[in-house]
Amino acid sequence: MTNLLILIPVALLLGLGGLMAFLWALRSGQFEDLDGAAHRILFDDEPINAKPDIKKDTPSS
Amino acid sequence: MPSCRHCGQELIPGKEIEGGFCCAGCRAAFSLIEGLGLDQYYQRRSLDPTQRALVPEDDEAQSLDFSVHAKSYQKDEQVLYLMVEGLHCAACVWLIENVLARKEGVTHARLNMTTRRLELRWKTGLADPNELIHAVAQLGYRLVPYDPKALGDAVSAHERMLLKCMAVAGFAAGNVMLFSVSIWAGNADTMGWATRTFLHWLSALIVLPAVAYSGRPFFTSALEALRVGRTNMDVPISLGVLLATGMSLWETIRAGEHAYFDAAISLLFFLLIGRYLDSRARGRARGAASHLIALGARAVTVLLPDGSRKLLPPGQVPAKSIVLAAPGERIGIDGCVIEGVSDLDASLISGETLPVPAKPGTLVFAGMLNLSAALRLEVTATGEATLLAEIVRLMETAEQGRARYAAIADRVARWYAPVVHLAALLTFLFWTMWVGLAWQPSLMIAVSVLIITCPCALALAVPVVQVVASGRLMRRGILLKSATALERLALADHVLFDKTGTLTLGRADLMPGDWTDKDLAVAVGLAAASRHPLARALARARPDILPEAHVSEMAGLGLECQGVRLGRRAWCGVSDDLADGVGPELWLARPGRAAVRFSFEDAPRLDAETTVSDLKNKNYILELLSGDRKAAVESLARRVGIKNWRSLCLPADKVARLEELKAAGKHPLMVGDGLNDAPALAAAFVSMSPSTAVDVSQTAADVVFQGDRLAPVAETLAVARSASRLVKQNFALALLYNLVTVPLAMSGHVTPLIAAVAMSSSSLVVILNALRLGRRT
Known part of the structure; x- marks a missing residue:
């Protein structure tokens, strides 16, 4: 019987962990743009917020 | 032919700008991208020929004030939601995000490739929204502000809620099944009541909150239906789940033998899968109205x-x-x-x-x-x-009328729910009054009737078929936009076609005529220098000929080069009353020679004729409604083999014809494109549109198909018919299952084990039956 008392909470916690991970992914918008995510990975990127050293203005403005 | 280094369009020799660009806008865009160090863009991108070319438009973006659309976000930021037109591929997403992120003050720029929506945030005062947007517009994209609330955010929020409910229900169902299996296994030999009750309590601990959480979509919908005095499929579902949970709790408290926790929660799980699939299958083309x-x-x-x-x-x-x-x-x-x-x-x-x-x-x-x-x-x-606004209004009114079509599942639910509840009530009365059983066990039996009849298979019957059918159609480039489109397509008996762009390709092609190869060569020499659609069509006939130098173009008249003229009749000195047939034409005039006429025609789609005869063989009645002139419509109708045709139809005439058919009890399918057809597409019983059509008409059509062929119309109708056959089979299977199990339940022989096995197997049978549609290609 005692093994039940350990194994059941362990099983439940594992399941709960999976559920939490899924809900977190959902909340943080990971299912919003499945097409985009599939392609984004192909672009190895310099950090997006890095400002370029040479600031060149838009030619016609 | 070389193409523009920025927009990728063919360059017209003699008209290009130094450096290999088609216009100054493209050159500016190219140097902007290069200046930001983002020129890998040109290696990474793959241009999509169906998209608008990336030619920057002058003035337009600058002239609009986007700052009025900006909203404040948190305390010191502002946010702007924009639709982006002209996205070709993922590299475009990368480019736009990078261009924006490098601007001063921008804190967040994320472009969703699926929905083509851009969320742009910046620190208030540090950036000017007009300048930010101008930078993107300069690259050739077109940006339009939109209101996220107005654009189906409610729909996607609902979908997200369903997904969350599904996740919770799936977790609970899996874990409870673990306990249930051990109970069923333990019952066979030596499990004591203490262990059993302990496991029941654990199940209750998981299932009660899970039901409360993931049952909400069903409970609210059932309550709404009951409040207006109707029933829908959600009423028996909610009642079944709630009673099963309540009764199991009661049994658990009494340390009884049978608890239906697993049945209740796995029922919810299966149903949520059906709901979610349903919502996904129709959500593809959402938001096109924003165009x-x-x-x-x-x-x-x-x-x-x-x-x-x-x-x-x-x-x-x-x-x-x-x-x-x-x-x-x-x-x-x-x-x-x-x-x-x-x-x-x-x-x-x-x-x-x-x-x-x-x-x-x-x-x-x-x-x-x-x-x-x-x-x-x-x-x-x-x-x-404006006329445009009028057409849009016409379309909206017509669309409201169609929304009243009741899906087959709703119609089944309308009588299913009362019958099931009556059966449960009668069971209860029979056991208490007739047999004289105490009320608790009688209630147990009545509730088991409700559980076993809970329309699991019934609720899966339609969505699974729909998902399989729409998946099969999507592989062929056909998108279903409306949830009931397949059902309505299966009922269609009349097919009405629009002419230009639907039966035809919507593109001018040179027709054979009284001209020699030499005439053509001279004409192409001039035409190759112009962007006018007819000139392009002429140039397509002889792509090997290079344009003459010094061709001058007189807008609205034609082209001239050293005395040779190509263009309108009047421009070439041909008298207007020369009856040479109607239709688009170009004249070639050379000094000292008679003018030569080139006529053009909008060619029918390659398989228009075979599709038409195919549809005829399947006993559809075909009709052609066009706004074009009589002669053009008649010749096309004869060519593809449609007997009934009408010419000079205004949008309102088409709607009137459709209403007439509907009043006569027919089910017309309208196939058309263009905004002028939008009201007709909305008014028809069901409608299809080729995707070369303007985006607006796609919102009115139930089905959108891609490509140069007309065969998708026949294919969609065939799939719709077999889908509707499968739906009916599935309903029959579900009812058959009920006929077998309900007597068992009424006689009090159903245990939780039997309920779980019966319910899952009926759902599986229904799903497997639906999968046959995908395989038969």
């Missing part, structure tokens, strides 16, 4: 009495004022030409893809595209009073 806003967002150049120019939104242009329309500009108002000669692309309004000539006195309508030369217009109507 309508794009037409309203253009600025109009107004010429003030003192001679100065001013850019105004179309809605604010006063009537009777004079408006300038530059070549390449989409006209934003209804009006009348007072000066200038040009060609207009009226495809958005009339569906005709060949340009119509415009000269003083010609009426122009909002949505037309000015092709070759600048025009001065006098405004007659603006904003809501």
Whole structure:
């Protein structure tokens, strides 16, 4: 019987962990743009917020 | 032929700009991208020929004030939601995000590739939204602000809720099944009541909150239905789940033998899968209506009495004022030409893809595209009073009428729910009154009837078939937009076609005529220098011939080079009354020789004829409704083999014809494109649209298909028919299952084990049956 008392909470916690991970992914918008995510990975990127050293203005403005 | 280094369009020799660009805008865009160090973009991208080319438009973006659409976000940031038009591939997403992120003050720029929506945030005061947007517009994209609340955010929020509910229900079902299996296994030999009750309590601990959480979509919908005095499928579902949970709890408290926790929660899980699939299957083309806003967002150049120019939104242009329309500009108002000669692309309004000539006195309508030369217009109507707005209104009214179609599942639910509840009640009365059993065990039996009849298979019968069918169609480039489209397609008996762009390709092609190869060679020499659609069509006939040097183009008339002229009749000195048939034409005039005529025709789609005869063989009644001239419609109708045809149909005439058919009890399928067809598409019982069509008409159509062929129409109808057959089979299977198990339940022989096995197996049978549709290709 005692093994039940350990194994059941362990099983439940594992399941709960999976559920939490899924809900977190959902909340943080990971299912919003499945097409985009599939392609984004192909672009190895310099950090997006890095400002370029040479600031060149838009030619016609 | 070389192509422009920025937009990728073919370069017209002699007209390109130094460095390999087609225009100054493209060169500016290229140097902007290079200046930011983002020129890998050109290696990474793959241009999508079906998208608008990346040619920057002058003035337009600058003339609009985007800052009015900005909203404040948190305390010191502002946010702007924009639809991006002209996305070709993932590299475009990367480019736009990077260009924006490198601007001063921008904190967040994320473009969703699936929905083509951009969320842009910046620190208030540190960046000017107009400047940010201008930077992107300069690259050739077109940005339109939208209101996220108005654009189906509610729908996606609902979908997300379903997904969360599904996750919780799935977790609970899996874990409870673990306990249930051990109980069923333990019952066989030596499990004591203490262990059993302990496991029951654990199940209750998981299931009670899970049911409360993931049952909400069903409970709220059932309550709403009951409040207005109706029942739907959610009523028996909610009742079954709640009673099963309640009764199991009661049994657990009494340390009884049977608890249905697993049945209740796995029922919810299965049903949520069905709901989610249902919602996904129809959510693909959501939000296309937003393109309508794009037409309203253009600025109009107004010429003030003192001679100065001013850019105004179309809605604010006063009537009777004079408006300038530059070549390449989409006209934003209804009006009348007072000066200038040009060609207009009226495809958005009339569906005709060949340009119509415009000269003083010609009426122009909002949505037309000015092709070759600048025009001065006098405004007659603006904003809501334009023909375009009228068409949109017509479409909206017609669409409301169609929303009343009840899905087959709802119709089944209407009688299913009362029958099931009555059966449960009768069971209860039978056991208490007739047999004289105590009320608790009688209630147990009655509840087991409700559980076993809970419409699991019934609720899966439709969505699974729909998902399989729409998946099969999607692989063929056919998108279903409406949830009930398949059911309605299966009922269709009349097929009505539009002409231009639907039966035909909507593109001019050179016809054989009284010209020699030498004539053609000379004509192509001139035509190759022009962007006019007919000239391009002529040039396509002999792509090997290079354009002559020094060709001059007279807008609205034609081309000239060393005395040789190519263009309108009048331009080539041919008298107007020469009856040479109607239709688009170009004349070639050389000094000292008779003028030669080149005629063009909008060729039918390659398989138009076979599709038409295919549909005829399947006993559909075909009809052709067109806004075109009689002769053109008649010849096409004869060519593809459609006996019934009508010419000179206005949008309202088409709607009237559809209403007439519907009043006679028929189910017309309308196949059409163009904004002029949008009201007809909305008014028809069910509608399809080729995706070369304007986005707006796609919102009115239930089904959108891609490609140059017409076969998708026949294919969709065939899939719809077999889908409806499968749905009916599935209903039959589900009912058969009920016929077998309900007597068992009524006689009190159902245990939780039997309920779980019976329910899962019936769901599986229904799903497997639906999968047959996907395999049979």
